[in-house]
Amino acid sequence: MYTISEISRLTETTAHTIRYYEKEGLLFPTRTTSGVRRYDETQLTWLRFVLRLRATHMPIDQIREYVKLFLASSETHDTSLERLRLLEAHQENVRRQLAELVRTEQMITEKIAVYQQLHPAVKETF
Amino acid sequence: MYTISEISRLTETTAHTIRYYEKEGLLFPTRTTSGVRRYDETQLTWLRFVLRLRATHMPIDQIREYVKLFLASSETHDTSLERLRLLEAHQENVRRQLAELVRTEQMITEKIAVYQQLHPAVKETF
DNA sequence: CTACAAGTTAGAGTGAACTCTAAGTCAAGC
């Protein structure tokens, strides 16, 4: 079981942010009798997953939605299909971002090539 | 020469945002005698470049820095090397984002595969 | 000439995601 500072160090995320995520309904650490947060491996793995989703610009609202579906799932009401849909939607998003980045990377590379030649005849357009 | 609404349509950007970019020192349209903005092809091309940089999360501050260097460049003081450095820095950034996205895309694809199997033996961990 | 669409401005407001503050509690080592 980890304290917040250990989790903070392990994920390179400030304790502030980790508490913020909890307040936003993304994390559920257990507490000691005196109210101190304790995180197990499952929570650590989950936080790492969340950070990955955040790094690829999935809004906190949507991540919370995913968590709520997970917690709401039961024998009588299976939410796995809805969670699958959420993941697929984000996958689509990630792929769009990828396409955008690839195009921009090419554009920058071309521009850099122009600068590197520094051929006086090359007309700079910003 | 285009009006702001034409530029807005051509770049799928609101006129509000285009004016905002001008206030932030990214755009320099000419003006009619009565003060109405007019954009030429160069400005259109440049705006498209800016939007590309923004779509890949280059901060407005850095884009402005690039513009300032461009405008400051002269026979006596060539800023092309500094501009090259800025572009290289952003290229590095774009590549980091790319790596992040590729990793996350793989992770989501794996997770989706798990959901799609819906094998009861598969232990879900969020 | 008039209507009205489209332009202008300064500056206020918004939303997302943190980020920090202040005031306090608690656990461990000396």
Add this chain to the structure above:
DNA sequence: GCTTGACTTAGAGTTCACTCTAACTTGTAG
């Protein structure tokens, strides 16, 4: 027992990038 440092909270503040408002002026079609 005392100090130190890590933890707790509610809530305020910050940053970024827009986004909008209100009051006004200008361009154009009928």
